[in-house]
Amino acid sequence: MTAPQAEPGRPPAEAPIIELRGVTKVYGEGALAFQALKGVDLRIAQGDFVAIMGPSGSGKSTAMNTLGCLDRPTTGEYLFKGVHVEALSRDERALLRRRYFGFVFQGFNLLARTSAQENVELPLLYRGESAATRKAAAARALDAVGLKGWEHHTPAELSGGQQQRVAIARAIVTEPVVLLADEPTGNLDTQRSHEIMELLWRLNAEQGITVLMVTHEPDMAEYARRMVRFVDGVVDSDTLNPHPVGLRGKPAPVVAAHASQGVA
Ligand code: ADP
Numbered sequence: 001m002t003a004p005q006a007e008p009g010r011p012p013a014e015a016p017i018i019e020l021r022g023v024t025k026v027y028g029e030g031a032l033a034f035q036a037l038k039g040v041d042l043r044i045a046q047g048d049f050v051a052i053m054g055p056s057g058s059g060k061s062t063a064m065n066t067l068g069c070l071d072r073p074t075t076g077e078y079l080f081k082g083v084h085v086e087a088l089s090r091d092e093r094a095l096l097r098r099r100y101f102g103f104v105f106q107g108f109n110l111l112a113r114t115s116a117q118e119n120v121e122l123p124l125l126y127r128g129e130s131a132a133t134r135k136a137a138a139a140r141a142l143d144a145v146g147l148k149g150w151e152h153h154t155p156a157e158l159s160g161g162q163q164q165r166v167a168i169a170r171a172i173v174t175e176p177v178v179l180l181a182d183e184p185t186g187n188l189d190t191q192r193s194h195e196i197m198e199l200l201w202r203l204n205a206e207q208g209i210t211v212l213m214v215t216h217e218p219d220m221a222e223y224a225r226r227m228v229r230f231v232d233g234v235v236d237s238d239t240l241n242p243h244p245v246g247l248r249g250k251p252a253p254v255v256a257a258h259a260s261q262g263v264a
Helices: 060-067 090-100 116-126 131-144 160-172 190-207
Strands: 018-027 034-044 049-053 075-080 101-105 178-182 210-214 226-231 234-240
Touching: 018 060, 034 060, 034 234, 049 060, 049 190, 060 178, 060 210, 090 101, 101 160, 116 131, 116 160, 131 160, 160 190, 178 190, 190 210
Parallel strands: 049 210, 049 226, 101 178, 178 210
Antiparallel strands: 018 034, 018 075, 226 234
16 A cells, blocks of 8 residues: 655645554453543644543543553554554653653642752652752743742642642643643632633643643633543544633733753
């Protein structure tokens, strides 16, 4: 079979940064086996902002774990920048994860009794960066999330919204290409939730970070350009949002430009 030819006069469509092809995931074995993903196809372009929605148990977390290279599909293919993730070893996946992905969780997952600065430095410590490099990068990341001046506060001395900002600073300090956020506003009140969404929107719009966010809240999903809905282990709908909230409204607070994306 010959390779498909591009139409004359038309540039070939840009390859997606992420592509799932027929991904299934089965937990357990034999009579106890449970199929959490039943054949997921998904293409995500670099710079997209996708809200992942759907009822509890529909496979969202399983899909996120797969996308974040934490887990492997049972069958099917996962291409990240053209690399077959499903064929990588655990160590290779860890390298890919550390190089390209940032993670934000509902519960912030910060180290208690540890300053904001040290929390943000942690991923760089794992990378073996020098103290001076870590300090400068953490200061930049905290500035980018609006926490300049809060470097020495511990999580207990910060509001929920500020703790999530620290967690976002920790996620972006490594200059990820993709940010995976699992219900990032799930523990926050409405006002703080919108502030966090504006921050994610700016990271996407101004720095080009691809954002994939699980949310149960339609108001928060409105910030995304695209909404993917899971039902019973498959993508039930995949729609574009013609008017993402961040583009509609008020001027967003100024955020310091973070270092450019290190796309290899
Ligand atoms: P969601 O994030 O949409 O709530 P999940 O991906 O967490 O859905 O779960 C999908 C289904 O897979 C659920 O029925 C859940 O019970 C099951 N499941 C998830 N993780 C495991 C696991 N480690 N072992 C067995 N079943 C699991």
